[in-house]
Amino acid sequence: MAENQIRKTAEKPLTSAMEDYLEAIFDLDQDKKFVRVRDIAKKMAVKMPSVTSMLKTLNERNLVNYEKYEYVELTEQGADIGREIRQRHEVIRKFLTEILKIDFKTADEDACRMEHALSPVTLESLADFMEFIQICPMGGDRMNLFEEYRKQQAEKTEKNH
């Protein structure tokens, strides 16, 4: 069962932009029945021609099935990548909100950039860390201490203003 032959064929690596599009399409695919250019454009905060253009690229790379004026579908390979990026995003955001206490919006935006920056080993370690924390939590006390510490820091920063 050679099931991890999936992403091997010595392809050029994906750009961050390509990964972002695949993630967006993967997300939309779960919410809505059909994925269209309009929706992708909205989600990515770009104009439609940018989407069309990227879809051509992704189509050539067999990551989406795309034909003019038709709904967009991820190929199996494309879905695998979209899902992976999605998971990265979630692990990172969880870390940012739960450990570093960053507000959701900022955490989400940061995660969106960080998901392309972490090497696989780092991502894996972060995922383990988050799992570990869940199983064996830092304990209420401990995190409260960190929160207090943060507040003190914030006050100091105020003064330096």
Add this chain to the structure above:
Amino acid sequence: MAENQIRKTAEKPLTSAMEDYLEAIFDLDQDKKFVRVRDIAKKMAVKMPSVTSMLKTLNERNLVNYEKYEYVELTEQGADIGREIRQRHEVIRKFLTEILKIDFKTADEDACRMEHALSPVTLESLADFMEFIQICPMGGDRMNLFEEYRKQQAEKTEKNH
């Protein structure tokens, strides 16, 4: 004392590439007496013409003092930014090596990408977190537990291969 007027003048934001160059120049400036195109090129793993071209851009933005065939100098503003990026880099790398137990080389590479991805609040929180850990360490036991957990995970991953 209006000392934080420094970066305000409604400038276009810097690109990641610009930040990287400023950081590299800042570093070189500390090691060596003079910073030259050659050194920057080596450090950034690009060819010299790319450096020349970027120096022109940075010069126009008053981040370096640059004249043809002469040594490169950071302006005060440029040095501030270079230093800041450097500090970001170090905080992130420290987190990656000390908390997530990533090897130095990988951590350094990841930090290099992450330093552009974290919002100021996130960076600050991460810095606080690292300081906090130092003052009030997770305790030998705790980190050992995480390390063991990691090993177990690694074994699981092996099997899935």
Add this chain to the structure above:
DNA sequence: AAATTATGTTAGTCATACCTAATAAAGGCA
């Protein structure tokens, strides 16, 4: 000082990824 080597610059390309304006196709409604 002249020749050689090392360093730096210019000119011209390429790839990525965005944009606007103009055009085309699809879908809904009178």
Add this chain to the structure above:
DNA sequence: TGCCTTTATTAGGTATGACTAACATAATTT
């Protein structure tokens, strides 16, 4: 059915940041 709106595509342009090849200057050596 034909018009009108929405959605999508094409054409063509911009900015960034890399590259190679060719040329220019600076520095070192003989």
